[in-house]
Amino acid sequence: MARWERRDIPVRTLATGHELTIPVFHCHGKNERPLAYIQANVHGAELQGNAAVLALFDLLSETEPLGSLVLVPRVNPVSENQVFGDYVAGVYDFQTGMNFNRGYLYLTGPSRGSNEACYVDVSAFAASHAARPVAEIKPAFHEALRAALTAAREEAVTWGTDFRLEFALAIQQMAIEADLVLDLHTGDRAPRYLYIPEGAHDAARAFQIPFVLEVPHKFGGALDEAAFVPWQDLANAFTRTGRPEIGRLVDGFTVELGSMNAFSLAEGILDAGRIANALRFYGILPGPVAPPETSIFSCNVGDYRSIYTPASGLVDQAVKPGTAVRKGDVVARIADPSRCKTLPPSSREAIVEVTAPEDGIVILFHAFSSISRGARLLSMMTHVKPL
Amino acid sequence: MARWERRDIPVRTLATGHELTIPVFHCHGKNERPLAYIQANVHGAELQGNAAVLALFDLLSETEPLGSLVLVPRVNPVSENQVFGDYVAGVYDFQTGMNFNRGYLYLTGPSRGSNEACYVDVSAFAASHAARPVAEIKPAFHEALRAALTAAREEAVTWGTDFRLEFALAIQQMAIEADLVLDLHTGDRAPRYLYIPEGAHDAARAFQIPFVLEVPHKFGGALDEAAFVPWQDLANAFTRTGRPEIGRLVDGFTVELGSMNAFSLAEGILDAGRIANALRFYGILPGPVAPPETSIFSCNVGDYRSIYTPASGLVDQAVKPGTAVRKGDVVARIADPSRCKTLPPSSREAIVEVTAPEDGIVILFHAFSSISRGARLLSMMTHVKPL
Amino acid sequence: MARWERRDIPVRTLATGHELTIPVFHCHGKNERPLAYIQANVHGAELQGNAAVLALFDLLSETEPLGSLVLVPRVNPVSENQVFGDYVAGVYDFQTGMNFNRGYLYLTGPSRGSNEACYVDVSAFAASHAARPVAEIKPAFHEALRAALTAAREEAVTWGTDFRLEFALAIQQMAIEADLVLDLHTGDRAPRYLYIPEGAHDAARAFQIPFVLEVPHKFGGALDEAAFVPWQDLANAFTRTGRPEIGRLVDGFTVELGSMNAFSLAEGILDAGRIANALRFYGILPGPVAPPETSIFSCNVGDYRSIYTPASGLVDQAVKPGTAVRKGDVVARIADPSRCKTLPPSSREAIVEVTAPEDGIVILFHAFSSISRGARLLSMMTHVKPL
Amino acid sequence: MARWERRDIPVRTLATGHELTIPVFHCHGKNERPLAYIQANVHGAELQGNAAVLALFDLLSETEPLGSLVLVPRVNPVSENQVFGDYVAGVYDFQTGMNFNRGYLYLTGPSRGSNEACYVDVSAFAASHAARPVAEIKPAFHEALRAALTAAREEAVTWGTDFRLEFALAIQQMAIEADLVLDLHTGDRAPRYLYIPEGAHDAARAFQIPFVLEVPHKFGGALDEAAFVPWQDLANAFTRTGRPEIGRLVDGFTVELGSMNAFSLAEGILDAGRIANALRFYGILPGPVAPPETSIFSCNVGDYRSIYTPASGLVDQAVKPGTAVRKGDVVARIADPSRCKTLPPSSREAIVEVTAPEDGIVILFHAFSSISRGARLLSMMTHVKPL
Secondary structure (H helix, E strand, C coil): CCEEEEEEEEEEECCCCCEEEEEEEEEECCCCCCEEEEEECCCCCCCHHHHHHHHHHHHHCCCCCCCEEEEECCCCHHHHCCEECCEECCCECCCCCCECCCCCCCCCCCCCCCCHHHCCCHHHHHHHCCCCCHHHHHHHHHHHHHHHHHHHHHHCCCCCCCHHHHHHHHHHHHHCCCCEEEEEEEECECCEEEEEECCCHHHHHHCCCCEEEEECCCCCCCHHHHHHHHHHHHHHHHHHCCCCCCCCCCEEEEEEEEECCCCCHHHHHHHHHHHHHHHHHCCCCCCCCCCCCCCCEEEEHHHEEEEECCCCEEEEECCCCCEEECCCCEEEEEECHHHCCCCCCCHHHHEEEEECCCCEEEEEECCCCEECCCCEEEEEECCCEEC | CCEEEEEEEEEEECCCCCEEEEEEEEEECCCCCCEEEEEECCCCCCCHHHHHHHHHHHHHCCCCCCCEEEEECCCCHHHHCCEECCEECCCECCCCCCECCCCCCCCCCCCCCCCHHHCCCHHHHHHHCCCCCHHHHHHHHHHHHHHHHHHHHHHCCCCCCCHHHHHHHHHHHHHCCCCEEEEEEEECECCEEEEEECCCHHHHHHCCCCEEEEECCCCCCCHHHHHHHHHHHHHHHHHHCCCCCCCCCCEEEEEEEEECCCCCHHHHHHHHHHHHHHHHHCCCCCCCCCCCCCCCEEEEHHHEEEEECCCCEEEEECCCCCEEECCCCEEEEEECHHHCCCCCCCHHHHEEEEECCCCEEEEEECCCCEECCCCEEEEEECCCEEC | CCEEEEEEEEEEECCCCCEEEEEEEEEECCCCCCEEEEEECCCCCCCHHHHHHHHHHHHHCCCCCCCEEEEECCCCHHHHCCEECCEECCCECCCCCCECCCCCCCCCCCCCCCCHHHCCCHHHHHHHCCCCCHHHHHHHHHHHHHHHHHHHHHHCCCCCCCHHHHHHHHHHHHHCCCCEEEEEEEECECCEEEEEECCCHHHHHHCCCCEEEEECCCCCCCHHHHHHHHHHHHHHHHHHCCCCCCCCCCEEEEEEEEECCCCCHHHHHHHHHHHHHHHHHCCCCCCCCCCCCCCCEEEEHHHEEEEECCCCEEEEECCCCCEEECCCCEEEEEECHHHCCCCCCCHHHHEEEEECCCCEEEEEECCCCEECCCCEEEEEECCCEEC | CCEEEEEEEEEEECCCCCEEEEEEEEEECCCCCCEEEEEECCCCCCCHHHHHHHHHHHHHCCCCCCCEEEEECCCCHHHHCCEECCEECCCECCCCCCECCCCCCCCCCCCCCCCHHHCCCHHHHHHHCCCCCHHHHHHHHHHHHHHHHHHHHHHCCCCCCCHHHHHHHHHHHHHCCCCEEEEEEEECECCEEEEEECCCHHHHHHCCCCEEEEECCCCCCCHHHHHHHHHHHHHHHHHHCCCCCCCCCCEEEEEEEEECCCCCHHHHHHHHHHHHHHHHHCCCCCCCCCCCCCCCEEEEHHHEEEEECCCCEEEEECCCCCEEECCCCEEEEEECHHHCCCCCCCHHHHEEEEECCCCEEEEEECCCCEECCCCEEEEEECCCEEC
């Protein structure tokens, strides 16, 4: 059977000196590779990935993996402990304003400082490895990424390591080792949906998730991008040197498992099933890859558009998340009794109807039912294609 | 038809000088009395009462009331604008820690200061009105309450009016005029339930709400108590002077319309129907009072008990709010993958099961699915009786 | 020399399972008693007490105490880690709204529940110890308090221990053992000042702090009261049985060491000197008690009054904290350029002058220079007497 | 005398529908130009600029300006009303994590969307105005910026205007009209210091502020950059077409007026004097420009470095802000009694000394005296030159 290790890694030291650590479970299967890195709950209010990890624990005790996995549930105790009254505000760091999923280092391009040791020059790398086989290129590039990360750590010694860098270093030290990175999130109020590297359609299907957003090869600070963009940069560099067959050797996905502030062990078993199917696709788990059970719809992230509410008030959803709409359909009603200026007052005057500006599929609604003008009311896919 | 007025009353001035006001809708029916005072959303995340008020607007444009109503939706803009990331933290004032529903003045007992003009001595009042008919006692006591509130306002002139007093004065100036006070709240994650003055069973039935908590005649700072306790104190004083027939002349209820952060216009129509039935019971709307459609269960507030979670983690509800349980039944599973110390890890080790300490009905769960040890996990009715 | 022990006691478990602990330093001097319990920083932004404790560490390594001390710096990691942007909001628990210094148990009166085992009936105790000498009464009453605290802990087993109780139990388990309790706080923007049990004038002088507030023998939830009120209740009970000579055998003080968000190691040495002088008064440190170096002024807590600002805006202090003022003196100017409605605009129209409503001494100003109407602008002693 | 106008512009609508507005004071002097745009308090806790504006009001009633001024005190009510307990957390928007001074639009380069109408192509502009005199170029470029801003506003109509854009549009609509933009901030705990466009040394001297940071011609989202970078881009474009004499026609400065949470009307008069001297330099006020009274030191923003604290704890400043230090000098002591693991405990073990990594001048310390490892402890100028 698989061999397991557990470590606890510090990611933040509180003002009072207490360390916040994260639990890292390393499941060594038949082979060390392919290696999946799977984390959950980097945004404090996005809980369901932890249920998926628990179900994966149970599943992995029954099935020995062909490759290996690093599983990190509750990866962000800083975020999860930002409790205000009844709720967790987990997207931004309340000390710095930083979105916890936008602070990773770009290891094949300038990310923070100007020190060239802190990133890999992919053109130079492709040149120096021009005639090497893939089996040598991959570990050599892993090694180069490792060196870049070490340089970033060392560069910070003189002036100190800030919060953002401390967190990025802790996570990326694990994630850069992987062949596949899954970052388990949730939407605000949403169905299951999936961010994929542009064009990774076969892999996408293996997740059996009905809504897919394709992410261009451009670094924006998120973990999925931090995982796959450097390898795409490398692929592009090899293509420029006449070796297009190298391709992208590592993939990264953001897997959105429903809504914030939802947690269900029973749903977690289904989510683990979806992830396991993808792990079979990547050769990490044994067995055949099941085809998707339902149609899958995709669009580019650039066509994933948000409506910013034209009025403050209370949100009555006119459609469920995951519903296809036509341009002009009412998608939400924003009610505010304060708007009743005409007497006798009527609900009609209190309500502002919001309609879809284009055809598409409504994916998520704002997590709270009271909203300020200019806040994101919902996000919807447009220019949708079947995958 | 009814005659309507609208006013906007300031309840807080921001640091930048902007006034936060509340909209007050006064619906004058055939007679000025009986008068209902209905407010919604005093806790910022408890939204559904506003849907009920909107539906009452529509209902009152079709049916002329026999009495009158003052309707105050979104009564607490301070609270509703306490937005942290995605959510509203609306129970406590983030400047003072005050629960927005615990700061009202006790107008028949010492509340804040020692100035005797700030409350009515019910024994003296009963003595001086010993031989008067109810029809005179009621307006005279209304007048006495008004005088006490005015005294409280004036007492604050020298040293200034603090936040809590400013809010209490604004609300109670309206509420003390009423014959019936309804404070529309929600639970955290809950079905509809109702707080009633102890013994007000017939009125309770009119609300057609299945779960009822009976509040003793003791002032704790909430609006329902601020409404009915002074009149119960008066009733008791008259009883002591040999006139038990006077009874409590004003009632106050806290009406819990489902869960925090839920808002539905469609449900609001049903909620307005429940409230309208109660208004018929009190003679404010015309027409017969419909009997409850389902069984109603009640207990004393002292038997409404909370479980404080014995473990931190993620909450998987084992029963739905509103479910009857027996002592020992599992009511929730608290999961935390960090608890997996044994390898290979298993979901079993991650989960702490919480069981019901007594027979009863689970009413509400904590609003968030991540919870710290010692936080209220759920509240349940015990020693439940059919009403 | 003194013998030291260190323990770390958990006071809160975070949602992620991490324990927040407090460091407890027990300095065993020549004798176990008299025993001082000294804690610092129960409000997260009130830091200076920690500097005093550090200086006491150094002082105690030079001087062996006659009695013993329990020193608990940074006693409230929950509070200190409530960081919002640049600042700590440390008075209220952001999960519950509770003032961290108002949740202690009243061990000689009903505090939370109705269970009689949870508090000591002082009249019964005085009756059953009517003829005993003080040397027996004191340990017996310590034992009774211990039993009450244990009962409170056990009463919570069935339904769970909430945050507030967990904290109170952890602190009071230490504090009830002491003969002297010092709770080191700071004001908002303030000089050193001191809360004393009403009438404890000689002890007060030993602190060498110029401003003194006398606290009546009434429990309001603070630690100083939790320390001395039970013993005053006992003293009163013995007085009723004809033994007025027993008196209050334990004292509790809140020591305000300057302003929030100030921290100075150099000032900490001076603060430790003040505390050491008080410890000499109580026979815990050896040596003669120095007389105060300056005049001391006192008033009753009931005469310590707050001005709630009549206008929102920016606070320009017209007097320094610690300054005597006469009725009508300008104490602050509240400026808001938004108030300039007349053109050309002038600073005059922007400024609201606030004057002292009575003669007295201004002790503290609001911690922030932007303030909302109705917030506490300042607090001042009135009816001041030399001590 | 000058002619004044006042407007109130909305910048945010709260969830409850209340509008937060900002007061805009337009002082029309002898001529409409040169026009200064001066705002204060965009970060909620940075108050002192408002005192400067009040003193400018008084100064402008005595002296008619040659040009004109738009003065906007308290420019960010969203930020200033983010009150948590005693303090304001004003740098980041608690709904979105956005730094309020990083969301402005780059009107000569792609800022948010891809719509080319939303920014001015400076090369095309330079080409089409190749032979025009400066007196025509300047108003034409103002007009082009206006058109770009209008395009950005209109682009948002379909999907809605988010918070950040709403704020940027409101401010930039005013600021792009100006010849000189001053954004009045404060440091955390700091002396007066000044951000200038790289090389604007003569203007810098006019401010009479001892510490100067030179900002490169690169857009990072701040208002000073939003003001001067487009005009520098234009200057560079003209240089490329052989007209280097055009130069940068508009300047922008961030003026840091001391520490957060400080407010003094008396200091405001001195600050207004500094600003008035700069306004004379720009020909907006009449009279000769006074020379600086003290030495001025400057460095590039790239050499303005921050120390991230290597340990959590309480900050004892070893030097005052504004002090020159040598590499290796102790600049702060971070104390935490919890670090005393050796018994008897001593202050020595509790303290971590932080030293300067290079020669330079310490400018600011963290605003709070309790700090977490990895937070910015201080910022210091290095490679300092006299200006």
